[in-house]
Amino acid sequence: MAHFTKATSVKDWLNQRLAIEKVEKVMASEYWIPKNINFLWAMGMVLVITFALLLVSGIFLLMYYQPNVDTAFYSVNYTIMREVDFGWLWRHIHGVAASVVFLIIYIHMFTGIYYGSYKKGREMIWISGMLLFVAFSAEAFSGYMLPWGQMSYWAGMVITNLFAGGSLHADFLVEWIRGDYVPAQAFLTRFFMLHVLLIPLAILGLIGLHFAALRIPHVNNQDGEEIDFDAESKKYLAGDKAGSKVMRFANDFMSKDMMVVGIYLIFFFYLVFWNYGFAMDPVNFDPADGLKTPAHIYPEWYFLWSYEILRPFSVDIGLIAFGFAQVIFVLLPFLDRSPNTVPANRRGLFAIWFWLMLVNMIVLTAMGKLPPEDPYSTVGFYSAIIFIVQWILLPIITTFEKKA
Amino acid sequence: MENNSRRGFMGKAFGAVAAVGAVGSLVAMKKSWDPLPSVKAAGFTTLDMSIYNENELVVEKWRGKPIFVLKKTAKMVASQTEEQKVRDIVVDGSHFMVCIGLCTHLGCIPAYNADEEGFLCACHGGKFDWAGEVTAVPPPRGFDIPPFKIDGNKLVLGEAGPEYTQMKETGVTL
Numbered sequence: 001m002a003h004f005t006k007a008t009s010v011k012d013w014l015n016q017r018l019a020i021e022k023v024e025k026v027m028a029s030e031y032w033i034p035k036n037i038n039f040l041w042a043m044g045m046v047l048v049i050t051f052a053l054l055l056v057s058g059i060f061l062l063m064y065y066q067p068n069v070d071t072a073f074y075s076v077n078y079t080i081m082r083e084v085d086f087g088w089l090w091r092h093i094h095g096v097a098a099s100v101v102f103l104i105i106y107i108h109m110f111t112g113i114y115y116g117s118y119k120k121g122r123e124m125i126w127i128s129g130m131l132l133f134v135a136f137s138a139e140a141f142s143g144y145m146l147p148w149g150q151m152s153y154w155a156g157m158v159i160t161n162l163f164a165g166g167s168l169h170a171d172f173l174v175e176w177i178r179g180d181y182v183p184a185q186a187f188l189t190r191f192f193m194l195h196v197l198l199i200p201l202a203i204l205g206l207i208g209l210h211f212a213a214l215r216i217p218h219v220n221n222q223d224g225e226e227i228d229f230d231a232e233s234k235k236y237l238a239g240d241k242a243g244s245k246v247m248r249f250a251n252d253f254m255s256k257d258m259m260v261v262g263i264y265l266i267f268f269f270y271l272v273f274w275n276y277g278f279a280m281d282p283v284n285f286d287p288a289d290g291l292k293t294p295a296h297i298y299p300e301w302y303f304l305w306s307y308e309i310l311r312p313f314s315v316d317i318g319l320i321a322f323g324f325a326q327v328i329f330v331l332l333p334f335l336d337r338s339p340n341t342v343p344a345n346r347r348g349l350f351a352i353w354f355w356l357m358l359v360n361m362i363v364l365t366a367m368g369k370l371p372p373e374d375p376y377s378t379v380g381f382y383s384a385i386i387f388i389v390q391w392i393l394l395p396i397i398t399t400f401e402k403k404a
Numbered sequence: 405m406e407n408n409s410r411r412g413f414m415g416k417a418f419g420a421v422a423a424v425g426a427v428g429s430l431v432a433m434k435k436s437w438d439p440l441p442s443v444k445a446a447g448f449t450t451l452d453m454s455i456y457n458e459n460e461l462v463v464e465k466w467r468g469k470p471i472f473v474l475k476k477t478a479k480m481v482a483s484q485t486e487e488q489k490v491r492d493i494v495v496d497g498s499h500f501m502v503c504i505g506l507c508t509h510l511g512c513i514p515a516y517n518a519d520e521e522g523f524l525c526a527c528h529g530g531k532f533d534w535a536g537e538v539t540a541v542p543p544p545r546g547f548d549i550p551p552f553k554i555d556g557n558k559l560v561l562g563e564a565g566p567e568y569t570q571m572k573e574t575g576v577t578l
Contacts, residue, residue, distance in 0.1 A: 154512065158527065161511040167544060169578060176434075180443050182468035190437070291463055291470045293513035297527045311528050315509050315544045372529035 028250035032233045034221035035247050041219065042260035043108040049261050050101045050268075051207075057093040058196070065146065067192035069185050072148035073287045089272070095279040096271045098140055102302035105133060110358060113332065116224050116341040121217035123333040128210040130330040135203045140300065142195035148188060149284030150294050156183040156191075158297060166316040182290055224341035296371060304368030305361045309388075311372060312381035321384060328391050335391065338398040349397040353390060360386050448562035450555075451502075453495040459534075461516040463505055466550055466561045470505035470513055472536075480521070480534055488535035490576050491546065493567065496557040503536045503547035503577075549577040 007013035014020050033041075064084055066075040080087035109129070112118055118126035141159060145152045160177050164170050179186025218229055227245050236244035247253055271278075278301075283294045299307050310322035328335075340347055344354040360383055367380035449466040456462055456475040464471040476492075476499040484492065493500045507514050507525040514523035514532060522539065523532040531540035536547035553565030564572070571577050 158510045158512065175439055176437055179437055179439050180468065181439070184443070184468060186440065186443070290468055291465060291513070293515075293526065295526050297512060311542075314541045318542060372527075377529065 028254075029248050030233065030237075031215075031249040032229050032236075032246040033219055033249050033253040034225075034227055035245055036221040036223060036225065037219070038222060039256075039260050040107070040111040042257045043104055043111060045254075045257040045261055046104050046264050047101065047108060048207075049265070050097050050104060051203075053093055053097045053268075054101065055200075057090040057097065060087075060090040061094055062196060067146070067189050069148060069188055069288070072146065072188060076147045077285065092272045092276040092279075094143075096268065096276050098143060099279040099300065099302070100268060100271065101136065102140070102300075105136065106302070109133070109329070112220075113357075114344045114354060115220055115222065116336075116343070116347075117220035118333045119336065119339075120226070120341050122213075122220065124213040125210065125217070126333050127330060128206055128213050132203065132206045132210060133329075134326075135199060135206055137303070139195065139199045139203065140302070142191045142199060144300065145183075145188065145191045146195060147284055148288045149281075150286040150288060150292070151281050151284040151297070153183055153288035153290065154293055154297050155299060156187065160187075162319065162322075166319045183288075220341070222343070224343070226341075298369055301365060301369070304366075305364040308364040308368035308380045309384045311368070312377055312384055321388060324388060324391075335394045336398045337395050338401040340401060340403065348401055350401060353394065353397060356386070357390055360390070448560055451559045451561065452557065453498065453500065453559050454557045456498075456500070459518050459521065461518070463513075464561075466504075469550075471550060471561065472501065472503050472505040472516070472547065474501040474516070474534060475499070476501065476534065484535065487537060488533075490571065490574065491535055491537070491549065493549075493552070493554075493559070495554055495559055500559075501534060501536050501547075502552060502559065503549050505547070507543055508538075508545050508548060509543040545578075 004016050007016065011020070061080060064075060064080050064087065066072055066079075076091070080091055112126060112129070141155070145156050160174050160183065163177055164174050175181060177187075178184070179190060218227070221227065225245075229246060232244045232246040236246055236248075241247075281300075286294075298304065306322060306325045309325045310318045312318070313321055336350075338347065338350070344351045364380065364383045364387065367376050367383060370376040449464060449471070451464055451471075451473065453473075456473055458475045458477045459480075460475070462473045464473055481492075481499045491501065491503075493502050505513050507527065507530050509525065509528055509530050512525050512527035514525040514530065516523050521534045525531070525543070528542050529540065530538065530543040532543070532547060533539050536549075538544075538546055549568070549571060550561050551564040552568050553560045553563040554567060
C-alpha cells in the first residue's frame, strides 16, 4: 500500500492523493509552446471558449424546450423568448455561437493548411480536427431541427433524403432515419437526443483526442521549424528564457491567448446583443408545414460551399461530388506529397493552390446563397469543377515541389 | 503455460458472450428506430375526383406527404405524348395527373404555374410539365405516383389497383 503522511496543508493533502502539482506541470506550466507564433494560434482557445458558451446556453435552453411537434415551436418562440427571464439571451448566445463557431473552425483549418500543420507527425491532429468538424456539422444540423420552423422541417426533409443515395432509391433507409415517411414526432425526438446527448459526447471525446494528438508533435510554428522541445525547455528552466525558443503554456502563452479571447468575446457579444439576426433565419419563424415548401431553401452559411457542390449536377453526380467534398479534407496529409513544412507562400505552386482554394470556397459559399438560376448556377458549376480539379492536382504539384 | 491457455479460454468465452450480446443489442437498436406500427398503419386517403377544376392544382395529403391532383384540360389530353399517356389516370371519363408532390431530387414541394402549365422546384431549379414529367434537371425522374385504386368516381390512395400495378411493372413509377 502506498505510504501517506499527515498532511501539512490542503495542497499537500491533495498532492499526496492526486499529485496535483505534477498534473499542473504536465498540463500547463511545463507544456511547451514555441515563441514564434502569431494570433492565429489562439483560435484553439477561442473554440474552447465558444464551445463552453454553447454548452452553458444549451443547458438553460434545455430547461424550457419541449421536443414535441405541437409544442416545440412555441416553447422556443414564446416560452423561451418571451416568458423566461433572459431566455432571449441564452437563445441568442446559442444561435450566434453555433454560427460563429464555424467561422473560427474555418480560420483554424486554413491556418493549419497555410502553415503545413498537418504533416511530420501532426497527421492525427489534422484527422481528429476534421472528425470534430464532422461532429460539429452534425450537431449544428440536429440543433437546427429543434425549433421546428419551416426551415427546420425542410432542411430535415432535404438532408435526410440524401441518404436515399440518388438512383439507389434507398427509401427504407430514409424512413428508418426519420422513423416515419416524413419528418414527424419520431424524427424530432431522436434528433433532440442526438443534439443534447450523443453528439456532444462524441465531441467531448474527440476534443480529448485532438488535445492528446498535440502532445507528442507539439504545436507548429510560423516557419514550420523543427524544434528540439527537450533541449529548449531545459534552456528555459535553466533561466535562459530569452534564448529559449519555447515558453510555458501557462501563464506565458495563456496570457496572450486570453487577450485574443477577450477581443473575440467583445465581438461575440456585440453580435449577441445588437446583430444576432444573421443567425436567425426569418423563414424559421413560421411553424413547420409539411404541405408548403419555402420559396427558397438554403442551409446556414457554413454549409453553403458543399451545398453548392451538390447543386449544379444531376442527382447522382451531385451526390458523388458532395460526398467527395465532405471527406477530401481529411486526406490532406496524404495528398500533400511534399515534405516541406513551411508557410504556403514559400511553397511555389502550393501557394497558388492555397489561395485559390480559399477564394473558390468563398465564391461557392456566395453562389450557394443565391437562387439557382443563371449566371449564379454557371459560376457555381465552374467553381465546383475547380474545387474537384484542385484536389486531383494536389498530389501532382506537391510531388514536384522543390525542397524549401 | 497452463494459466495462459486458461486465460485464453476465458477470453474466448467472454468474446463469444459479448458477440451474442452485441449482435442482439444492434438488432434491438435498429428496430427501435423503425417507424412505429401506428405510423405504418397510417391509413388510406379517399379522394372524390368529381370536385376538381381543370388546370387547377389541388394538394391533398397522404401519409404526411402532399399529393398533387391536376385535372387535365381537353387541350392537354389531346396533345399527350406516349410518355405522358402512360402516366395518365382516367377516372369516370376525366383525365388526371395524380402524384406525390415532392421533387424527385431531394423532396421539396414544387410550385405549379397554371399559365405556364408546369412545375418549378425552388430548391435546386428542377422543372416538371403538367403530366409530371421532368423538363429540367436535377430531378432524375418524373413525379412518383402513389399506390391508387379507382373506385367509381373515387380514388383510393394507399391501395394498389390494376392500373397502378401496371404502372409499377412497366417502370412508369417507382
